[in-house]
Amino acid sequence: GQSLEQPSEVTAVEGAIVQINCTYQTSGFYGLSWYQQHDGGAPTFLSYNALDGLEETGRFSSFLSRSDSYGYLLLQELQMKDSASYFCAVSIKAAGNKLTFGGGTRVLVKP
Amino acid sequence: GAVVSQHPSRVICKSGTSVKIECRSLDFQATTMFWYRQFPKQSLMLMATSNEGSKATYEQGVEKDKFLINHASLTLSTLTVTSAHPEDSSFYICSASLASYSNQPQHFGDGTRLSIL
Numbered sequence A: 001g002q003s004l005e006q007p008s009e010v011t012a013v014e015g016a017i018v019q020i021n022c023t024y025q026t027s028g029f030y031g032l033s034w035y036q037q038h039d040g041g042a043p044t045f046l047s048y049n050a051l052d053g054l055e056e057t058g059r060f061s062s063f064l065s066r067s068d069s070y071g072y073l074l075l076q077e078l079q080m081k082d083s084a085s086y087f088c089a090v091s092i093k094a095a096g097n098k099l100t101f102g103g104g105t106r107v108l109v110k111p
Numbered sequence B: 001g002a003v004v005s006q007h008p009s010r011v012i013c014k015s016g017t018s019v020k021i022e023c024r025s026l027d028f029q030a031t032t033m034f035w036y037r038q039f040p041k042q043s044l045m046l047m048a049t050s051n052e053g054s055k056a057t058y059e060q061g062v063e064k065d066k067f068l069i070n071h072a073s074l075t076l077s078t079l080t081v082t083s084a085h086p087e088d089s090s091f092y093i094c095s096a097s098l099a100s101y102s103n104q105p106q107h108f109g110d111g112t113r114l115s116i117l
Helices: none
Strands: A003-005 A009-013 A018-025 A029-037 A044-049 A053-057 A060-065 A070-075 A084-092 A099-101 A105-110 B004-007 B010-013 B019-025 B032-038 B045-051 B067-073 B076-081 B090-096 B112-116
Touching: A003 A084, A009 A018, A018 A029, A018 A084, A018 A105, A029 A060, A044 A053, A044 A060, A044 A070, A070 A084, A099 B045, B004 B090, B010 B019, B019 B032, B019 B090, B019 B112, B032 B067, B032 B076, B045 B067, B045 B076, B076 B090
Parallel strands: A009 A105, B010 B112
Antiparallel strands: A003 A018, A018 A070, A029 A044, A029 A084, A053 A060, A060 A070, A084 A099, A084 A105, B004 B019, B019 B076, B032 B045, B032 B090, B067 B076, B090 B112
């Protein structure tokens, strides 16, 4: 099976930078995705890494190191609306685009 | 594009009732859809993979006779919680993607909050 570890909660102030780490254990790793979910809402796709390196999408960036089975999501210039839960998820070669999610990290942005 | 619609958004019903939840891909065809369950402050747990025109694939520990899945068309999958009990109360979410490749993001419905009294 697959397992993912990420911190349960992070608190930061507006304008700050937050890094959410995700370590995973799986066989047949294909890619690492990140999703954002506001309370009561649906998850929305943020980023995907299949190869080592950094993917930048506006204020959010995601990094992957396959050799370390590690990735992170970087949230820059934090805004109040970024308060949400962030999930990393792995996809494996044998399962198409089926995802296994980490436990989620609740990010609380304070004024 | 890539919109997934889920209905109903909220259900409150008595114990023993069967509840059907619909998941539709509005602007694309989805041969595969996924059904998740999420308890408060927890992660999304995959329940089953819904395959158009064939039987669903259930994750370990999920009762297939309890959670009936039908994927009769390329744009509609349904999840029926049969004889629901209070412990079935949860947030149920479906997802679909434009293709079956791993690099395609999942697009989620808005979820159904099920409360069994």
